Amino acid sequence: MKVVLLAGGFGSRISEESQFKPKPMIEIGGMPILWHIMKEYAYYGHTEFIICAGYKQEYIKEWFANYYLHNSDVSFDFREGKNDITIHHTNLEPWKVTVVDTGYNTMTGGRIKRIQEYVGNEPFLMTYGDGVCDVEIDKLIEFHKSHGKLATLTAVKMVQDKGVLDITHDQAVRAFREKNSVDGSPINAGYMVLQPEVFELLDDDSCVFEKNVLVELANKGELMSYIHTGFWQCMDNVREKSILEKLLAEDKAPWKRWERSVPKIPEYAK
Numbered sequence: 001m002k003v004v005l006l007a008g009g010f011g012s013r014i015s016e017e018s019q020f021k022p023k024p025m026i027e028i029g030g031m032p033i034l035w036h037i038m039k040e041y042a043y044y045g046h047t048e049f050i051i052c053a054g055y056k057q058e059y060i061k062e063w064f065a066n067y068y069l070h071n072s073d074v075s076f077d078f079r080e081g082k083n084d085i086t087i088h089h090t091n092l093e094p095w096k097v098t099v100v101d102t103g104y105n106t107m108t109g110g111r112i113k114r115i116q117e118y119v120g121n122e123p124f125l126m127t128y129g130d131g132v133c134d135v136e137i138d139k140l141i142e143f144h145k146s147h148g149k150l151a152t153l154t155a156v157k158m159v160q161d162k163g164v165l166d167i168t169h170d171q172a173v174r175a176f177r178e179k180n181s182v183d184g185s186p187i188n189a190g191y192m193v194l195q196p197e198v199f200e201l202l203d204d205d206s207c208v209f210e211k212n213v214l215v216e217l218a219n220k221g222e223l224m225s226y227i228h229t230g231f232w233q234c235m236d237n238v239r240e241k242s243i244l245e246k247l248l249a250e251d252k253a254p255w256k257r258w259e260r261s262v263p264k265i266p267e268y269a270k
Helices: 012-018 033-043 057-070 108-114 137-147 196-201 209-219 238-249
Strands: 002-007 048-053 072-077 084-090 096-101 124-128 131-133 151-156 163-167 173-178 192-194 223-227 232-234
Touching: 002 033, 002 108, 012 238, 033 048, 033 131, 033 137, 048 057, 048 108, 057 072, 057 096, 108 196, 108 209, 137 151, 137 192, 137 223, 151 163, 151 209, 163 223, 173 209, 173 223, 196 209, 209 223, 232 238
Parallel strands: 002 048, 002 124, 048 096, 151 223
Antiparallel strands: 072 084, 124 192, 131 232, 151 192, 163 173
8 A cells, every 4th residue: 555644744842853854854763753654664565655745845855865875885986077976785675755745834634635646546554754653554454444434543542632532332433523631532643544535525725634534534434443552652842752762772662663573575465
C-alpha cells in the first residue's frame, strides 16, 4: 500500500525548532522524525510514500533531493575544467517518495484531498508526521481487511490532548470528539488504513479530517479502531522530543524494529 504522511502543519507548540523547518523534519537521533516513521512502514514492506507538505515545504524537497548524495561515496573530478561526478557505493533505502505542496494554510482533510491523484483508486495507509510507535503494520492491515469498513485508526490509551474515541465492544468507533481533562478514553494515534471511498467525504482546503471526516465515518458506522497496547509517542513539544531522544541514545527505542530483526516480507513479494 502507498503511505500518506501529513507533514504540512506549522508545529507551533515546538516553535523553538519549527521556526526553521517543518516539525516532521525536526531530528531525533540525527535523522528527521519523518524518516523514522518511513523506516517503520518500510520494515513491513511499504516503500512508496506520499508526503503532504505545506509549511516550509521546500525544506522537505531539498532534504530528499540531497538524500542520495549524502548517503553515497562520491568522486568529484574537476580536472580538465570539468565537474564529473562518480557514485561508487550508496546506502539508500528502495523508496519512492512524492512530496506534494498541499498548501500553506490547508487543513488536514484538504491536504489528503489534494493528493488523491497520487493515491488512485486503492486502499492506502495514512498517519501524522510527528509520532512514532511499534504498531505491527501487517496486523493493522489484516484487521482492516477483516471488518470491511471504510476506515481503521490506531487507538492508544494515553493522557494527552488528542481526539477521543468512543468504542463499542466489537471495536467499532461510534463517536469522535475532542478530549477533556477528565477523560481516560482511547485516543487517535494515527496509523490509519483508509479505503479510497474516503476521498468522497473530503471537501475543500478548509476540511479538517479529524472533526469532519472521522466524525462522519463514526456516525455512519464506517470507522473501526485497532487497539494498540504497545509504544506510541508523538512529538508536540520539546519535552516529548527529549523523551524520544533519550530512548534513542539509550538504544531503547521500541519503534526501531528495522535494526533489531529481519524485515517483514509482504505477501505480494513472497
